[in-house]
Amino acid sequence: MTTAGSTGRKTPRLSADDWIAAAFDLLTDEGVAAVKIVTLCKRLRVTKGSFYWHFADINGLFEAMSAAWTAESDAYLRGLTELGAAPPAERIEQMTRRLVDHQTWARESAVREWARTHPVVADAVAQLDNRIFEVVQQTLTELGLTPEDARIRAGLLVYAGIGFVESRGSLPTPTPEDIHKMIEVIFT
Incomplete structure:
Protein backbone atom coordinates (compact mmCIF):
# COMPACT_ATOMS: atom_id res chain seq x y z
CA MET A 1 0.00 0.00 0.00
CA ASN A 59 7.95 10.50 23.24
CA GLY A 60 6.99 7.14 21.75
CA LEU A 61 9.45 7.80 18.93
CA PHE A 62 12.12 8.85 21.43
CA GLU A 63 11.61 5.64 23.42
CA ALA A 64 11.88 3.60 20.23
CA MET A 65 15.06 5.47 19.27
CA SER A 66 16.55 4.83 22.70
CA ALA A 67 15.70 1.13 22.46
CA ALA A 68 17.17 0.93 18.93
CA TRP A 69 20.38 2.66 19.99
CA THR A 70 20.71 0.38 23.02
CA ALA A 71 20.14 -2.72 20.86
CA GLU A 72 22.70 -1.51 18.31
CA SER A 73 25.25 -0.87 21.06
CA ASP A 74 24.52 -4.21 22.73
CA ALA A 75 25.05 -6.00 19.40
CA TYR A 76 28.39 -4.26 18.99
CA LEU A 77 29.48 -5.26 22.50
CA ARG A 78 28.34 -8.85 21.93
CA GLY A 79 30.47 -8.83 18.79
CA LEU A 80 33.48 -7.72 20.81
CA THR A 81 32.82 -10.36 23.44
CA GLU A 82 32.47 -13.02 20.74
CA LEU A 83 35.92 -12.03 19.52
CA GLY A 84 37.18 -13.78 22.63
CA ALA A 85 39.30 -16.08 20.49
CA ALA A 86 41.01 -13.08 18.90
CA PRO A 87 44.05 -11.68 20.65
CA PRO A 88 43.07 -9.04 23.22
CA ALA A 89 45.13 -6.37 21.45
CA GLU A 90 43.05 -6.98 18.31
CA ARG A 91 39.84 -6.40 20.28
CA ILE A 92 41.19 -3.08 21.60
CA GLU A 93 42.16 -2.17 18.03
CA GLN A 94 38.61 -2.90 16.81
CA MET A 95 37.14 -0.66 19.50
CA THR A 96 39.40 2.20 18.48
CA ARG A 97 38.59 1.78 14.78
CA ARG A 98 34.90 2.07 15.59
CA LEU A 99 35.59 5.19 17.62
CA VAL A 100 37.13 7.06 14.67
CA ASP A 101 34.38 6.03 12.25
CA HIS A 102 32.64 9.31 11.42
CA GLN A 103 29.10 7.93 11.41
CA THR A 104 29.63 6.13 14.71
CA TRP A 105 31.02 9.08 16.64
CA ALA A 106 28.61 11.56 15.10
CA ARG A 107 25.66 9.48 16.28
CA GLU A 108 27.34 8.77 19.64
CA SER A 109 27.88 12.48 20.19
CA ALA A 110 24.29 13.29 19.26
CA VAL A 111 22.94 10.58 21.59
CA ARG A 112 25.10 11.86 24.46
CA GLU A 113 23.80 15.38 23.89
CA TRP A 114 20.24 14.04 23.83
CA ALA A 115 20.91 12.17 27.09
CA ARG A 116 21.40 15.51 28.85
CA THR A 117 17.66 16.16 28.55
CA HIS A 118 16.11 12.70 28.39
CA PRO A 119 16.41 10.44 31.47
CA VAL A 120 15.73 7.17 29.61
CA VAL A 121 18.53 7.93 27.14
CA ALA A 122 20.82 9.05 29.98
CA ASP A 123 20.27 5.70 31.67
CA ALA A 124 20.98 3.82 28.42
CA VAL A 125 24.21 5.79 27.91
CA ALA A 126 25.34 5.12 31.49
CA GLN A 127 24.64 1.39 31.12
CA LEU A 128 26.54 1.27 27.84
CA ASP A 129 29.52 3.15 29.30
CA ASN A 130 29.69 0.64 32.15
CA ARG A 131 29.48 -2.34 29.79
CA ILE A 132 32.23 -0.87 27.59
CA PHE A 133 34.36 -0.30 30.69
CA GLU A 134 33.87 -3.95 31.71
CA VAL A 135 34.78 -5.25 28.24
CA VAL A 136 37.92 -3.10 28.09
CA GLN A 137 38.93 -4.03 31.63
CA GLN A 138 38.45 -7.75 30.93
CA THR A 139 40.44 -7.47 27.71
CA LEU A 140 43.29 -5.72 29.50
CA THR A 141 43.28 -8.40 32.20
CA GLU A 142 43.61 -11.00 29.43
CA LEU A 143 46.65 -9.07 28.20
CA GLY A 144 48.28 -9.90 31.54
CA LEU A 145 47.65 -6.73 33.54
CA THR A 146 46.76 -7.01 37.21
CA PRO A 147 43.10 -6.32 37.95
CA GLU A 148 44.05 -2.93 39.46
CA ASP A 149 46.20 -1.91 36.46
CA ALA A 150 43.50 -3.14 34.07
CA ARG A 151 40.88 -1.04 35.89
CA ILE A 152 43.04 2.11 35.80
CA ARG A 153 44.00 1.70 32.13
CA ALA A 154 40.45 0.80 31.15
CA GLY A 155 39.41 4.05 32.77
CA LEU A 156 41.99 5.96 30.74
CA LEU A 157 40.83 4.36 27.49
CA VAL A 158 37.12 4.74 28.13
CA TYR A 159 37.40 8.31 29.42
CA ALA A 160 39.58 9.21 26.43
CA GLY A 161 37.00 7.67 24.09
CA ILE A 162 34.17 9.62 25.68
CA GLY A 163 36.29 12.78 25.54
CA PHE A 164 36.95 12.17 21.87
CA VAL A 165 33.23 11.83 21.16
CA GLU A 166 32.39 14.93 23.21
CA SER A 167 35.07 17.09 21.58
CA ARG A 168 34.27 16.16 17.99
CA GLY A 169 34.88 19.04 15.68
CA SER A 170 36.70 21.19 18.23
CA LEU A 171 39.94 19.18 18.32
CA PRO A 172 41.86 17.47 15.52
CA THR A 173 40.44 14.06 14.66
CA PRO A 174 43.00 11.37 15.43
CA THR A 175 43.79 8.84 12.76
CA PRO A 176 43.69 5.13 13.57
CA GLU A 177 47.51 5.29 13.69
CA ASP A 178 47.34 8.15 16.22
CA ILE A 179 45.00 6.13 18.42
CA HIS A 180 47.26 3.09 18.14
CA LYS A 181 50.18 5.23 19.35
CA MET A 182 48.06 6.59 22.21
CA ILE A 183 47.28 3.04 23.30
CA GLU A 184 50.97 2.17 23.18
CA VAL A 185 51.65 5.12 25.52
CA ILE A 186 49.08 3.77 27.97
CA PHE A 187 50.81 0.37 27.99
CA THR A 188 54.35 1.68 28.50
Missing part, protein backbone atom coordinates in the same frame (compact mmCIF):
# COMPACT_ATOMS: atom_id res chain seq x y z
CA THR A 2 1.19 3.52 -0.70
CA THR A 3 0.43 6.95 0.67
CA ALA A 4 0.28 10.19 -1.25
CA GLY A 5 3.01 12.63 -0.37
CA SER A 6 2.72 16.41 -0.60
CA THR A 7 3.86 16.28 -4.25
CA GLY A 8 1.13 13.87 -5.25
CA ARG A 9 3.73 11.16 -5.88
CA LYS A 10 3.18 7.82 -4.30
CA THR A 11 5.69 6.79 -1.67
CA PRO A 12 6.05 3.38 -0.03
CA ARG A 13 4.48 2.99 3.39
CA LEU A 14 7.08 3.68 6.04
CA SER A 15 7.92 1.26 8.81
CA ALA A 16 8.69 2.22 12.40
CA ASP A 17 12.35 1.51 11.58
CA ASP A 18 12.20 4.04 8.73
CA TRP A 19 10.94 6.69 11.15
CA ILE A 20 13.61 5.79 13.70
CA ALA A 21 16.36 5.97 11.06
CA ALA A 22 15.11 9.35 9.82
CA ALA A 23 14.91 10.63 13.40
CA PHE A 24 18.51 9.50 14.05
CA ASP A 25 19.65 11.27 10.89
CA LEU A 26 17.92 14.44 12.05
CA LEU A 27 19.31 14.04 15.58
CA THR A 28 22.83 13.61 14.22
CA ASP A 29 22.55 16.45 11.68
CA GLU A 30 20.69 19.07 13.72
CA GLY A 31 20.32 17.95 17.33
CA VAL A 32 17.46 16.76 19.47
CA ALA A 33 15.54 20.04 19.24
CA ALA A 34 15.11 19.43 15.51
CA VAL A 35 13.49 16.02 15.98
CA LYS A 36 9.86 17.01 15.55
CA ILE A 37 6.96 15.26 13.91
CA VAL A 38 6.41 18.05 11.37
CA THR A 39 10.09 18.14 10.41
CA LEU A 40 10.24 14.39 9.99
CA CYS A 41 7.07 14.36 7.89
CA LYS A 42 8.50 17.03 5.58
CA ARG A 43 11.79 15.17 5.29
CA LEU A 44 10.04 11.90 4.52
CA ARG A 45 7.35 13.56 2.36
CA VAL A 46 4.44 11.98 4.21
CA THR A 47 1.55 13.14 6.35
CA LYS A 48 1.38 13.11 10.14
CA GLY A 49 -1.01 10.17 9.92
CA SER A 50 1.90 8.02 8.83
CA PHE A 51 3.79 8.98 11.97
CA TYR A 52 0.82 8.30 14.25
CA TRP A 53 0.32 4.90 12.64
CA HIS A 54 3.53 3.84 14.41
CA PHE A 55 3.88 6.11 17.45
CA ALA A 56 1.43 7.62 19.92
CA ASP A 57 3.50 10.79 20.18
CA ILE A 58 7.04 12.15 19.92
